[in-house]
Amino acid sequence: MKITIGVPVMNLHELTMEFLDLIFKNTNQIDEILLVDNGSQPHILEYIYQNRYKYFRSGKIATIRNIQNVGVRESLNQIQKTAHGDIICYTHNDVDFLEKGWDDKIREAFKKYPDAGIIGAYGAKGLAVPDIYQTPYEFTQLIRAENVSDCPMDKEVHGFRNIHGAFENVTMFDGFMFCIKKKLLDEIGGFNGKVLESHHMYDAFICIESLKKGYENIVIPLGLYHQGGATDVSQDWASVFGKSKQQVHQDAHPLFYEYGRGILPVLVEDIYNEEENKIIGYNLYMNRQLVKTKMYE
DSSP: OOEEEEEEEOSOHHHHHHHHHHHHHHOSSOOEEEEEEESOSSOHHHHHHHHOHHHHHTTOEEEEEESSOOOHHHHHHHHHHHOOSSEEEEEOTTEEEOSTTHHHHHHHHHHHOTTEEEEESEEEEEESOTTTTTSOOOGGGGOEEEEEEOOSSOHHHHOOBOOSSSOEEESEEOTTEEEEEHHHHHHHTSSOTTTOOSSSSHHHHHHHHHHHTTOEEEEOOOOEEEOOSHHHHTSOOSGGGTSOHHHHHHHHHHHHHHHTTTTOSEEEEEEEETTTTEEEEEEEEETTEEEEEEEOO
């Protein structure tokens, strides 16, 4: 099972070098790294050649060069169309892969949980408030509920609880890291431009599409640290779209809000065994209707 690591980048070359340092240190089997270079100066591949020649020479890194920033959504679609891996690990260059052999854990999890379409490190049980379409639209209605993760990050800042056991089923993942079967991504047709703005909500969209197609989204313990916003706050990436960063963010929500009619809210509700104090299954709700119940063996 081959894994393609896909990362959009725009300038911040030293941050990307720190990212690659940990990838090369802690990945047991590097199959392919795809960097989408959104107009970086200099070209990120040139920078790697000059500063990390051994990585350049490894033959594991390929780049897709855009003259200017095309946005996260289009960058992810470019990765999908170019990747050779069975699994695409979408991530950001401000994520530190701290756990040795994290990639083997991903491969093992996909083998152990064959119904999984997406596996990640930071997931949410619910998406959207229960009365989302019973009240007038507000920006906060697409909130995530009950984030779960075993990442070594500040819980107060990132807002999550630890995973109960070896895995948990979730509704969706945060976009800073999730691994999806390329077969599933091809079935979905990638990241839909009619639903998604150039940035934001792509993680929610692809995870909901996974559930709609009968797959599961599973969060497992992984040693990652997300620096949080390092690629966002440090540069003016939104000017090419003729908008502010906040406008790009706000424009993404109404599109997803309309897409979600008849789907949202989505909730994974755990089924507990009180005597054994463990999760023994889950219920999946869409639009407040029970659509699936699964008991673990």
